[in-house]
Amino acid sequence: MAAVEAGQVTRDILLKPYCSPSSPPHVLHNAEFRLTPFDIANYNCRVPILYAFRPPMPDNAALREGLTRALAYFPHLIGRFHSEQYGYPKVVQNDAGIRLKEAIAPSTLEEHLPFDPSASFLTLHPHPAEGVEVLLQVQLTRFYCGGLTLGLTSHHRIGDGSSICHFLFTWAKLVQGRDVGTLPFFGWSSFDHLRAEFRPKSGATRSRGNCLNRPLHFSLL
DSSP states (O other): OOOBOOOEEEEEEEEOOOOBTTBOOOTTTTOEEEOOHHHHHSOOSEEEEEEEEOSOOOOHHHHHHHHHHHHTTOGGGGSEEEEOTTSOEEEEOOOOOEEEEEEEOOSOGGGTOSBOTTTTGGGGSOOGGGOOOOSEEEEEEEOTTSOEEEEEEEEGGGOOHHHHHHHHHHHHHHHTTOOOOSOOOOOGGGSOHHHHHBOOOTTOOSOOOOGGGSOOOBOOO
């Protein structure tokens, strides 16, 4: 028997960050940042992650509110990629939003076995050729036992494993009513990665030139 492809989708929206008179947009709202050489050398793809939680879990309204508040601290996740005049990629932090889906798993698993909780989530993991502009997509799948799966897919060039974990921890703290702690740093484009962290192979005599037009050789100094 084939696995069930999806549960019942109850919400599919473009989620914007939390904003109020006492909580204005991020100071970097509408700012533009060029990607660093490390970003450009990284994989041009989206990375899927799936977490499963036992009950009890906060309801979707609490998770959704915490998510909107967390996004206010991570404006690059709700921005969009654009290109400069000469085609160099940049992130515009325009609060365009992320995609959020909420779903309910089948009520009786015995009637739908084998059930794959990741099946519907994988529809959020697009192929690069699809041209999806949203940089972060999240799906909450609720089970009748009270459990929950959290699936997300984010573009690797705007968040590595460490930074996405930082975002998820911030989201969890806000749902729990705790202080967010350390905030993300957004001065990455001001650091001279090319001079400090890229150099030719040992013994090479030619100039480095533009590292984006030739094979890259990493050296962490």
